[in-house]
Amino acid sequence: MTDTPRTPSQGTPPQWTPVALSRDLAPATAIPVIAEGTELALWRGRSGRLAAWHDRCPHRGMRLSQGFVRDDMLSCLYHGWRYDLEGQCRKIPAHPELEPNKAICVPAWSVTEATGIIWVSETGSGAPPDTGALAPLRSLTVERSEDALRDHLGDGVVIEFDGLHLLLQGLPQGRCVLHALTGPGLDAAGQRAASHRLEALRTRFEDSEDIA
Amino acid sequence: MKDCWFPVGAADDIPSAPGRETLLMGEPIRLFRKAGQIQACDAEGRDLPVTVAYDHVWTSLGTPSQPIFAIPEAEEPGRRFVPCGHVRVACSPLRAVENFLDIAHFPFVHTDILGAEPHTEVYRYEVKIREEEDEVWATKVRFYQPQAAKAAEGGQEIEYMYRVPLPTASVLYKTCPSKPEAWDVIAIFVQPLTETTCVAWPWMALYDDTSSQADLVGFQQMIFLQDRAILENQVPALLPLDPGKEIPTRADMTSIAYRRWLKSHDYTYGAQLEAQ
Numbered sequence: 001m002t003d004t005p006r007t008p009s010q011g012t013p014p015q016w017t018p019v020a021l022s023r024d025l026a027p028a029t030a031i032p033v034i035a036e037g038t039e040l041a042l043w044r045g046r047s048g049r050l051a052a053w054h055d056r057c058p059h060r061g062m063r064l065s066q067g068f069v070r071d072d073m074l075s076c077l078y079h080g081w082r083y084d085l086e087g088q089c090r091k092i093p094a095h096p097e098l099e100p101n102k103a104i105c106v107p108a109w110s111v112t113e114a115t116g117i118i119w120v121s122e123t124g125s126g127a128p129p130d131t132g133a134l135a136p137l138r139s140l141t142v143e144r145s146e147d148a149l150r151d152h153l154g155d156g157v158v159i160e161f162d163g164l165h166l167l168l169q170g171l172p173q174g175r176c177v178l179h180a181l182t183g184p185g186l187d188a189a190g191q192r193a194a195s196h197r198l199e200a201l202r203t204r205f206e207d208s209e210d211i212a
Numbered sequence: 213m214k215d216c217w218f219p220v221g222a223a224d225d226i227p228s229a230p231g232r233e234t235l236l237m238g239e240p241i242r243l244f245r246k247a248g249q250i251q252a253c254d255a256e257g258r259d260l261p262v263t264v265a266y267d268h269v270w271t272s273l274g275t276p277s278q279p280i281f282a283i284p285e286a287e288e289p290g291r292r293f294v295p296c297g298h299v300r301v302a303c304s305p306l307r308a309v310e311n312f313l314d315i316a317h318f319p320f321v322h323t324d325i326l327g328a329e330p331h332t333e334v335y336r337y338e339v340k341i342r343e344e345e346d347e348v349w350a351t352k353v354r355f356y357q358p359q360a361a362k363a364a365e366g367g368q369e370i371e372y373m374y375r376v377p378l379p380t381a382s383v384l385y386k387t388c389p390s391k392p393e394a395w396d397v398i399a400i401f402v403q404p405l406t407e408t409t410c411v412a413w414p415w416m417a418l419y420d421d422t423s424s425q426a427d428l429v430g431f432q433q434m435i436f437l438q439d440r441a442i443l444e445n446q447v448p449a450l451l452p453l454d455p456g457k458e459i460p461t462r463a464d465m466t467s468i469a470y471r472r473w474l475k476s477h478d479y480t481y482g483a484q485l486e487a488q
Contacts, residue, residue: 059461061458063447078321078442079320093333094463
């Protein structure tokens with residue numbers, strides 16, 4: 001992991017990274033995400049509660065984002081080791097009678113969900129930015145680094161551009177996710193048009209020689 | 213580790229000179245058939261040692277001090293020998309072998325075939341290094357399996373034995389569904405292409421008069437493709453040899469012994485050490 005996204009110049013020291021739109025993470029599913037160069041397993045229990053952990057089972061290194069969710073537990077796909085929402089190992093199926101050692105736990109990040117956006121933070125201090133009444137539209141990955149995009153788009157947390165409101169999530173290797181929001185109350189046709197503008201934006205960024 | 217034997221191809225699939233190129237421990241090598249003999253050379257044209265065993269071609273970038281390990285069952289009449297093609301995996305060759313030694317994953321990775329919940333328990337078994345042969349052995353391994361083999365009908369408790377005669381080769385013996393007094397033999401021969409990519413060459417020696425060769429190969433390929441989904445998602449890609457990086461349990465005794473054995477021999481191609 002080489003690219004470390006810059007801290008927003010507005011200077012909110014506790015950094016929260018937007019990693020997904022709420023609607024893209026159904027209950028009882030897990031997905032891999034990257035925040036500040038760290039690979040995380042982001043998952044939602046059946047109850048709707050969220051967790052974001054280092055994407056690695058302490059047992060044999062398997063990516064936990066490939067695991068499966070039952071109730072409010074995430075199980076590793078490899079050997080079925082089962083972890084609760086706090087990251088504590090609760091069950092080792094190879095030894096059903098065994099109470100897992102307390103030391104077996106997965107390092108967790110803070111995760112919170114507000115107005116349809118899921119944010120994570122390593123330290124968890126402060127609150128994520130407030131996106132108010134803006135409505136989540138969709139997320140899309142651009143083959144350009146966060147730094148390069150910010151040179152072009154500006155440095156805010158929520159960047160207004162071409163009628164869209166964009167949250168940036170930098171990825172390693174010169175890629176960046178754009179989480180696009182729109183003003184409230186768009187009808188289906190308006191959402192389609194906004195979605196097309198977002199795709200056009202990606203094409204423009206990726207085709208532009210100015211945005212390296 | 214350079215002086216060990218490594219599998220590099222199926223014996224019935226080596227073309228005449230100039231032959232075919234492949235990779236062994238990051239080095240390009242060439243395999244070819246000349247005057248009826250299978251030969252191998254490195255990028256400079258230097259001859260490499262070659263031995264043909266268990267339907268596969270084995271070579272080495274160094275000088276092997278021993279002939280290839282013996283599988284006595286390969287001499288037994290009545291067995292069917294089944295080379296199962298190859299599966300290329302983006303993982304450490306050592307992680308591929310370790311996965312082969314693991315039974316606790318059966319219910320989760322080979323669901324309803326080699327294992328099924330709630331039959332997840334791994335009972336205590338025995339592991340040791342056999343000093344004379346210098347091999348890792350696990351014995352008295354028992355596990356409930358819904359469909360232990362192509363020829364199996366219904367679930368049964370299966371007994372296993374595992375041996376590791378070379379850093380990237382392992383042989384297992386398991387209860388034969390059609391002949392309970394005998395063992396089926398299944399091996400995995402792993403070709404290290406690089407430290408994080410390998411080719412697995414599964415091979416079997418079975419008592420099975422009913423299944424077609426294609427079905428037997430298909431069954432084994434299915435199992436290895438399920439394993440690949442795991443192997444390509446382990447972090448780090450290299451196998452950690454120092455304790456503390458990963459947390460084993462009693463079910464992992466074979467893996468623990470394998471890692472210790474690798475470390476004691478300095479078999480570290482595809483491994484991660486503390487110093488790194």
